[in-house]
Amino acid sequence: MPQNRQPRRTPNRRPAAPGAGSRSPRPGAGRRPGPAGPPQKATLRGRIEAVSYPILVRLTAAPKWALGLVTGGILLGGLLAPSPVGPPLLGLVVLFLAWLLMLAWPRLTPGSRLLRTLVILGLAALVVSRATGWLP
Numbered sequence: 001m002p003q004n005r006q007p008r009r010t011p012n013r014r015p016a017a018p019g020a021g022s023r024s025p026r027p028g029a030g031r032r033p034g035p036a037g038p039p040q041k042a043t044l045r046g047r048i049e050a051v052s053y054p055i056l057v058r059l060t061a062a063p064k065w066a067l068g069l070v071t072g073g074i075l076l077g078g079l080l081a082p083s084p085v086g087p088p089l090l091g092l093v094v095l096f097l098a099w100l101l102m103l104a105w106p107r108l109t110p111g112s113r114l115l116r117t118l119v120i121l122g123l124a125a126l127v128v129s130r131a132t133g134w135l136p
Contacts, residue, residue: 048102048103049103052099052103056103071093071096074089074092074093075089075090075093077089078090078091078092078093078127078130083130083131083133086130087127087130087131090123090126090127090130091127093123094120094123094124094127097116097119097120097123098120101113101116101117101120
């Protein structure tokens with residue numbers, strides 16, 4: 001074996017250009033982009049968005065599965081709980097979904113708006129029927 005043999009390079013790696021930074025992610029960088037910032041407060045919608053901003057920041061920082069699990073648990077509890085407890089739990093879910101719909105309204109297509117509104121109205125009808133005793 002010859003003594004002046006050079007080490008082999010892996011075929012898929014090229015040397016970095018001089019002055020180029022590393023392509024690896026920064027240690028503190030997250031996968032999701034940060035929130036855009038609080039909106040303007042000129043209108044009623046702007047004020048609602050400004051009040052909602054800190055809550056939305058916390059919700060986006062939480063694991064994605066946690067929000068679905070908590071909302072599903074409250075929904076299931078509202079459906080299975082007896083009459084004095086069930087309707088308020090279902091009402092919480094209706095209010096939460098209506099709040100999210102109101103915040104997302106400008107970015108939704110008309111078909112998406114209609115479908116989400118129908119889901120919220122159907123759930124609100126279920127709350128009213130459970131509260132009045134039409135459904136056990």
